[in-house]
Amino acid sequence: MTYTTKIDIELPREKVVNLLEDTTNFKHWQxxxxxxxxxxxxxxxxxxxxxxxYLMGKRQLVMIETIIKKNFPEQYHLTYDAKGVHNIQKNYFEELGEAKCRWTSETEFQFSGLPMKLMGWLMPGMFKKQSLTYMKDFKAFAEKGTSVTTS
Structure with a gap:
């Protein structure tokens, strides 16, 4: 399953990628x-x-994030591995002027095991919605300092 999500952020591209890669900020938008x-x-x-x-509802999820390509400020590619799921995320950052950036994320999910394959087949929109939620939360954090831990 593959999909693309995009969001425009009212900050210079350099600032966006600096905030995004800083792991101490993850708690504010994930x-x-x-x-x-x-x-x-x-x-x-x-x-x-x-x-x-992560704690998602009552379900605990553990995943391993691996940086596979870092070419800032243009690209940042990662993989995420969890039980039954391999996720490849290719992130691109485009300047839209001095103080605006477009973050485009190309996401591919590869499922193993029947339960995850069924979930991917029956509820593909759920995965895209979750990706877009993270992007919107990052935008709110980057632009306004709004943290999901205090909202």
Whole structure:
């Protein structure tokens, strides 16, 4: 399953990518994030891995994020691996003037195991909606300082 999401952010591109890559900011725009633990590699560099733990409703989700390409300020590509799911996320940042940036995210989900394959087949819109929610939350944090931990 693949899809693309986009959002325009009223900040210079350099500021957007700096806020996005700073792991201390994740808690402000990634709803449900409980913990972040470096696993391997040099933090923020290609090949680096972190374990992310989320609480989504009553369900706990643990995933491993790996930076596969970092070419700031234009591109930032990552993979996320969790039980039954491999997610490839290719992020692109386009300047739309001195103080505006378009964040485009190309997302691909690969499912293994019957339960996850069924979920991807029956509810594909749920995944895109979740991606867009994170992007909107990041925009609110970047532009206005609004944190999901205080909203």
């Amino acid at each position: 709803r449900g994030l409980q913990s972040l633990r470096p696993i391997s590699g040099l933090s923020g560099e290609e090949g680096a891995q972190v374990e992310l733990e």
